[in-house]
Amino acid sequence: MIERTPWLDRLCHAMLILGIAAVCLPLYYALIAATHTLQDVLQVPMPLTPGGELWNNLKTVTSNGTLGRQLTNSLIVSVGVTVGKISVSILSAFAITYFRFPFRMTAFWLIFATLMLPIEVRIVPTFAVAAHPLQPLAWLLETTGTGGAFEWLTGWSVEAVVKWSLLDSYAGLILPLTASATATFLFRQLFLTIPEELLEAAKIDGASPMRFLVDVLWPMSRTNVVALAVILFVFSWNQYLWPLLITTDPAMATAVIGLAKQISGAPEAVPKWNLLMSSALLITLPPVMVVIVLQRWFVKGLVDSEK
Amino acid sequence: MIKRVNFERHRWLAFLLLAPQMLILTVFVFWPAAQALMQAFMISDPFGVKSTFVWFDNFEAILSSPEYLNSIWRTAIFSTGTTAAAVLGGLLFAVLVARVRRGKTAYKLLVIWPYAVAPVLAGILWLFLFHPIYGAIALMLKQGFGIAWNPLLNGNDAMLLVIVAASWKQVSYNFVFFLAALQGIPRSLIEAAAIDGAGPVRRFVSIIFPLISPTTFFLLVINVVYAFFDTFGIIHALTHGGPSGATDILVYKVYADGFLGLDLGLSSAQSVILMIVVIALTVVQFRYLERRVKYAA
Amino acid sequence: MKQKLLAACAGAFAALGISTAFAAPLEIQFWHPSLGPIDDALKQQIEAFNTSQANYRIVASGRGTYDETFNAAIAGFRANKHPQMLVVIAQNAQSMLLSGSVYPVQDLLAAEGHKVDWSNYIQPVLNYNRTKEGKLLSLPFSVSTPILWYNKDAFAKAGLTRAPVTWDEMGEYLTKLKASGMECGYTSGWQQWVHVDNYSTIHDLPIATEHNGLDGTNAVFTYNKTAVVKNIARLGTWADDGRYTYSGRQGSSATPAFTGGKCAMMTHSSAVFSALQQSAKFAFDSAPLPYETGATPHNSLIGGGAIWVLKGHKPEEYKGVAAFLAHLASPNQQAKWHQDTGYMPITKAAYEKVKGEGYYDKYPQQEVAIKQIQRGTPTLNTMTVRLGNSNQYVAALEEELEAVWSGKKPAQQAMDDAVRRGNEILRRFERQRN
Incomplete structure (x- = not known):
């Protein structure tokens, strides 16, 4: 323990939460788009909470192999x-x-x-x-x-x-x-x-x-x-x-x-954001999983090497 | 740099160890790069039917065009902005995460994940949020705050958008390296400074920062190279270099002239200029930065 | 021993997945851009051909955008692995023509004994891809032309009952639409195609000398000296007072601005029809592109892809290519393609067939483009734009247009700059092909 500065700790947490909210914003919106129908996604303004279409959208994008x-x-x-x-x-x-x-x-x-x-x-x-x-x-x-x-x-x-x-x-x-x-x-x-x-x-x-x-x-x-x-x-x-x-x-x-x-x-088409974002989530999942799953190992390695 | 103690009697083995790297470099890097250099002095049709050697005509055409000079200026803004935002962002997150005790793992995960997103997908995600016609955030800015956000027509908005999208991904990368460096600093050193009465800011400036300067130096090189070369996917997805050339950075111009415009000579000449710029940049960084960098080991 | 070694090598190569570039006989490669929802319609066309005979098999593959497809073909051509058939966007016709790799479609069909009555085709559609002497170079495939799309519900709210006919009238309409509470009056996809190329042909104005490049590669842009400047200046005013909203280059973001109910009018390709049907929640209709008060409008220009046949393949494969092209041009296939995709039919027979079946009574929006393209008598200004390095000069022009919309440059200066940059690009094209 170096010193006790509760206000500084709280400031750190606040800044982290704020920063992370900004960083995660694009993912959150991708998720929203992936869980709605195209018509809902194209609404102005777009819905702010996830819908229930994720499963259907995923089925559609994976159907042709x-x-x-x-x-x-x-x-x-x-x-x-x-x-x-x-x-x-x-x-x-x-x-x-x-x-x-x-x-x-x-x-x-x-x-x-x-x-x-x-x-x-x-x-x-x-x-x-x-x-x-x-x-x-x-x-x-x-x-x-x-x-x-x-x-x-x-x-x-x-x-x-x-x-x-x-x-x-x-x-x-x-x-x-x-x-x-x-x-x-x-x-x-x-x-x-x-x-x-x-x-x-x-x-x-x-x-x-x-x-x-x-x-x-x-x-x-x-x-x-x-x-x-x-x-x-x-x-x-x-x-x-x-x-x-x-x-x-x-x-x-x-x-x-x-x-x-x-x-x-497809320049003539309206992008099917719901399907595109569903695919994007699927495609991004493996590297994200690698980063998340191996992260613990990675951190352990760093801690070990410090000893 | 070489180890003081080394294997001086195994020359043949050294060559053998280097062989795979050198073979791949020769076939897929140096030989093609030499051909790019050759192309820079030629005007040829894309189908490879005709090529004429034209000396420096391509360079002349490039350097005399006001659009190219604009592109150099925009690149300077873009790469400075992206490098600064990404390195500072990564450092800030690393310092904060290194400091907090609760929720460390969760914070780390949430900062790191964007690193796993492909640049071109990152561009698409940001476009989806900030497109003035259908972007959710863009609409919020306009309706909620009355901010006339329009990267389609306002060059500064467009520049801000591509810098944010390009550095977003790099922040995670820098964070990983900074955090590793910070956690590599012996606690005893910091504790000693604390006992001597140095506050958090003072400790950072006089102890932590010098110790992580090799990492910073490495990251500066990597980030500048990233901003110069790896970002055309983002520009392509977000702005196509527009509006009116406001985000027409050099590498996008190389790509646009070479792959969309199919003008190999013009594109190669730009590549050569770009190579010279990066070589100069790297040399400068090495000369001036390495002297000031205090290596921990 | 040698045999064993070879087998091991072969195994290793196979494991690495290295292809050895041996194509099965009489498989015919057809590279096309991935056009999204209409890919299914294309699959059906090809399936119909493949099952109708046993000698040839068309292998279609979507290669991304028009640009990516074109790049893939060039790379293939340089590696001697190019397809027999390739879909190329209209504006790249000149690059194709001068590549020395083209087997003109009209020559091919004649050589393979297909008797084609070219007069039975819709002439302005063919004209874009013809030589000066009138020989057809490539078969129009995904053909469209820009028209005006409008939101009928928004029109009704503003007390408007029909589409504007002239640009002046459109200006008045837009004021009314804005007054009725529309956020955006008008937007456009493919701004350069609509407001420079098609504006010029509709008013019988040259875009460049040498009949827009048809007569030679020494063409020079001239649109900075025509009424195009006035048109752009007017749009600049509209952009300034909010009647016109710029929604980006190419076509993809104009469509959501219209279907989202934001913009009341949109000029865009006639082929957006199916996209609008899918996602617009309001009644919409289409009309011909507006023109200047007092002008007699001419035909508009086509855009989209045409099928080019490439040289360097076996004679028996060309027999298959010819048979496939004849299949595509048949009235039944054309009629089906037109209805499935929203692209235009290329023969009069197909048009008459669709009309006879009452399709246009149900979807009058689909006939507007066909009528517009056949309007008036084609002149040498309205036949084609045959200029090289089109991607580059279009990009330069779009940058200058953006400078007008954002108020950075007056229209005349922007068009002068676009012409200067465009001419440099044309001269480079000339040198590339000298």
Whole structure:
């Protein structure tokens, strides 16, 4: 106990409640819209309390199966990106902080530079690459005249190689998103705070680098990995621009894309806010659940690390 | 920075560990970025039938247009506003939550959840509330308080709306990091200061804030990058850059010219300018901020 | 060993879900925007074709907005994975035409032996997508034109019994409606389409030189020198005194302003009919777009999507495409499409059929657009707008219009600025295609 200032405590609570009311406002209205009929939602002013249509609205939006399929896609993509991103960045952060090798700083700055090359900036060429990732290989085979040898060796025709594409595939949705400066940055910061003595001790014990990573660094980073995984899962679930382009087939689209397309796609129609908000709630539920359920774990991890 | 003690004899392993990241970066980041750079010096039709090398024509066209200069100005307002609102909001919530004893978990949950909402959905939610024609809050403002709220025609209203929507999501993100940092501060340190007679404000300014400055620094970088790049979904859902270009931030212009306007050259030239801006911004932040940042460890 | 390795690789690829881009023979891809409630009507049309014969299967897929669909097709085209058929919004006709990827519909149908009597089509609908020589490039699909929608209940309350015919009359109506307690008199969807494009064609005014770009890519905008400026200035006055309420770009927020009972009048696409039917709780009707006092009104312009056939596919697939297009243009399908969706029929036969069945006696609102589009004799000003980079110049124009509605710029200055910016955009289009 530091000091007793009841007025300050009360002020804190008041400010928190006020702030949270403002933060939760959009959700509350989404909920209202999702629990009414379209006619009620379009009333001016809109009702201020929830109605009884939520079940019917949810039934309507889930009836044709597309939403279910898109939610599954979102799940696959989110888990894929999360696992991929964490593995890739933990490995490179390890390499950068614990090894001395030529071009170490170059590697660091290259990774850092991707912070300045977000996908929005290079979207058209990235799409071209993803549509035809093996184009350079095919070009190489053609110019060197080794196409025949390649076909004999692999059993694939050069034409098939050229046409091989990441469009409308899970690999296409996942791979380009697995590189991450932010995550590498975070692990690097974390590793830098780990006492040097640990490595000295491990070296005295004759532990190999991989052993050190698995036995020492991994346990120490676990809470951070969980925290990061929450963030990455949500980040991947909510991706917008890339899935919008790399999937052209609605059956491969993620749930966010599916909903966004419904809202923007019909200029002549009155948006069915009740159904759209029902879908929005369903689509937002998984990442919110992840954040809420893992939050306790996350907090526990933080408290533990303080001891 | 590298560990004083390190594995100096495992070079090959280091390369192996870096390989997955580097492979993905090369194929999906650097190679496409190089092509974007090339496109900035060309005028090409969207179907990829014809491309002409035009030197700096695209840059000239961009930099001489009053609309682009307006866009730079609007971006400055937008990213300053969003970063400030999101970082301060996150810090305030974190300080309050760290301080209260009752209802901590509930408060935390209620602050964190917006983080889980997709930016484009966030835009749609806010639009639903603040649209001057059918938005519930907009109508309340007008009928209840006589405030003529109209982001469709009033540029300042529109700017306020996109800043609120963009920072709303980021507040939760910053909150998570600030709270973690605050809870990482040893209680003994604060107790010692309290015993010395330092009040809550004094303790925050002289002890807590310096200790969380690495987090603040990290968050500033992340938030500026967010405001610059990740917000086009919000702009797209809320204002389309309007009215009359009032919220036409640089990244939305890149998107609009590239994807709606299908002018690859013009859009790429803007991308390159944007890259230079962010590189400069990052360098400045590193140079001037890192010196003042007191690392806890 | 090699076999095993290959099988393992194939398994790994399959697990990753990597597609290998081998399409089943004679499946024909048809990409279209997701048009909301009318997607079901489209499904039925396609189902009818797929079950009527065994050689071809049309695979339709909705790709988001018109812009997203167009982008997906361009990306597909660059990756050599484009569909045989693509729905493109009217204003992008020039971009399509000069892409070098188009197989003109009229050529296709002729080559595949379909004898089409083009004179049996509603000409102003076809004109938008014709070359200077009169060859049809694409088949109009989701066709509409802007008309005036009005709230009959609100009119009755203000003592009004019919729709205004001229813009001047409309101004008087709006004053009365406001006096009767209406919060907003008038709003509009697609402001640029209604107040620049269609205002020009109805009054036989050019939007740009070279017959609105039909004769060449060197066209220059000229609407800042026509009565369009007067029209915009008048609307600016109305925006100022509250008779006109701006409800945003494109079409989606004007409709709720009207159906919510807020605005008494709305100019919008004729295709909003089904949306209005679903959500308006009052009696409403439609009328032709108003025109200037003393003018003889000409035809309005169409908007919406047309089906373009893309090059680079197998000859036997084009046979299927031709058969499908013929199916879509048949009177029965056209009549059904028109009634299901609110889009316009494209043949006179379909129009006569629907009329004969008494549909317009029940829904007179649906005939207004068809009559308006056939009004007067088409001139070279009223045929089409064939200008490139349309998304960009429309966006620039909308920004300038917003500056007028908010009182930031006088109409003349805003239109001058819009023309200056538009011309820069047209010159870039020319350079892109040089």
